[in-house]
Amino acid sequence: MRVRITFSKTGALRYIGHLDLNTIWERAARRAGLPLAYTQGFHPQPKMNFASALPLGFSSRCEVMDMRFNEDMDLISLSAQLQDAMPSGIGILNVENIDERAAPLQTQIISAEYEATLTETSDVSELKRKIDDVIASQSLPRERRGKFYDLRPLIERLELNSENKILMRLAAREGATGRPEEVLDVLGIMIEHARVERTNLIFRN
């Protein structure tokens, strides 16, 4: 059985990276006594797929993953058992059955939306001007881990809402993923002065 799980990641678990999150899910399934499916071979891996890795330090209310089990189960009790076995910080929001042959999640995701709450007060009009500059720009050459790339085409939407939160929609296709901390950096905002939450994942269709 293949199930699609939507979950939130908050609190202490914000500081846990993507690889460690894999282990957290695997162990939760084992603690819950669920028949998680594993790959064949010398080093069997649990059959789990995440739509998009969430960068360390960000919370999320919209993570999506697929998990495969060796047996069919009732979705409501599956959801409850998994939630009971989870460390606090993971909240299961939705569980649904999915066609075994459906395309893998990571090939279906197009973009991701983020909301950055500023924890240090800043000059709103100055910030608005910077956002306008980014939107007006043709390209934003950036360097990350020694690689040069253009951030501009990865920014699909960028705005300051009425509560002075920065909303952004960034490309999240395989090989073309925009990172919110890069956008904040362009706006002159240090990462420790913003709380970033992923609010929505956008898929094909």
Add this chain to the structure above:
Amino acid sequence: MLKPEEIEAGLEQILLKVERPGRYVGGEINSIVKDWDKVQTKVALIFPDIYDIGVSNVGLKILYDQINQRQDALAERAYAPWPDMEAMMRGRGIPLYSLESKHALSGFDLIGFSLPYETLYTNTLNILDLAGIPVRSADRDDAHPIIIAGGHAATNPEPMYAFMDAFVIGEGEEVIDDIINVIQANKTREEKLHALARIPGVYMPKFYQVHYMDDGTISHVETLTDGIANPVVKRIVAQLPPPPTKFIVPNIEVVHNRVSVEIMRGCTRGCRFCQAGMITRPVRERSVDEIVDTAEAAINATGMEELALLSLSSSDFSYVVELVNKVSERFKGRKLTISLPSLRIESVSIDLMDKLREHYSGGFTLAPEAATERMRRIINKFIPDEEIINTTREIYRRGWTTIKLYFMIGHPSETLEDVQAIADLCKRVLSEGRKVAGMKVKLHAGVSTFVPKPQTPFQWVAVDTRENIIAKQKLLKHELNDRNIKLSWTEPEDTLLEAWLSRGDRRMAEVIYSAWKNGTKFDAWNEHRKTQAWLDAFAEHGLDPAFYTHRQRRTDEIFPWDHISAALRKNFLFQDFRQSLEGKIRVDCRLNCFACGILPTFANVRRENPGEAWKCPDVKSPSSTKQLAVSSINLPVVGD
């Protein structure tokens, strides 16, 4: 003192700027967060190295569970922050805090450090300082927590005497409740310390004064108050209590990401270099059913993928075959890796590992320790070459491609010929393996350097010199230069530091303090090795490091740790040392009691707990008629 909310707000500002912030946030499955305001006594348990190493420590886990089972107490955890985090915390004035409730450590009533090895000493000072607590016991007052330590390094607590209020000697399971009760029953720091000093197994340095002779050795130790023990005899539990099952499940990858079940405590082999084997006596075993049920409960409670069945010598567990059968039966078909370390070099061990094959990954580890008959007799670990060759050949034949062999250099009176024999044996193991399994076989030789530890038969001998160690390692590196042999060794500087710290007296405390002030910490980590800072600290206090390490001790010398007793008679240790010089072997003491001192010291404990879990043989000795036995009774050495 910063409140938890203020600490959390500060953390938010820094956690994204440090490596692996998951070390510093807690929130793990099986961690216990109680209502702070509703609990009388707050205890912080600290492993003074980073989270990645400390979180899986079994000793602290036992105490964590035990304290948290009390309605009137809570236990939380803290570890040493890595230097990047420490710098950030100091920069923002964030004190070290507990992972569970984020309370500053200075707000706890009691802080307990685990000190399993000596290279954690500078970290211990650093942690107190980072917590805003005066590092010296004498500088603390009613506003500060009581600071205690336990663990194998407390076998010689003297180098840390100035910093700890008290040490727990021996096993902590019973004594921790006594300590909490005393803290609850007394108001002022002074009253608490006086009451704590009277708990059996608790050593409070401030009530003992050490007098020295002109040559720097100790003349005697004076007790400064009535009603305290001299020597302070270790505490033990008569029977091993139910082992922990709800292990903390780290949210990040750590060094030992597994559940551990202690199958047996103590060892009867009597290897003369082995401090653990001497100080953890007597041997007490758990039942097979208890072990297997515990393992299953722990796996279910954690979801972990690895199980370690721990003891000092698994092969000596009375029902090891039954244990392995039951474990492989119970976990058949489940994704689980099982490790059963410390197996003896004999074919039975391979049968055991074969049964665990489904659950086994990695190589096979054996510990011959020495490679000549003379050395093997000296250290009392006698395994003939042929047995090593036959066993390793069989391991390779059955399909394991890598074998790890542990050796030690620097044993008493060792020569270059003895070291050459280690290289020769390794090469022979490999070439015999190739005959049965082809060219793919590999060997890992782990060669550490011996440190003569307190409370062992070798406490009288000197540490090998730096020059000798270097010459021996050079020989090994030259001889074992083979791409199918991996050689690992201990840097001589690390060995000497371990020796200074484990053999030191009270004057070492000032050296430790200065070394820490000079910037030493994480001494167990290669990248933090600061030998010169240590040498400078010795010079600053006019002490010669060689006094502690390279001096053959007089047979009647009073050691800095002689007023601390692991219930081993000094005369027993000395007889064993003498037999070592004569190349005499002592057999497994389950077969023949050598009167180490355990039975007379714990005669009552044993009598109240009959049965087979405790593995000392029955002996008729004068002590069995005495009501109260003390460790200083001179018994004839049976079996001499």
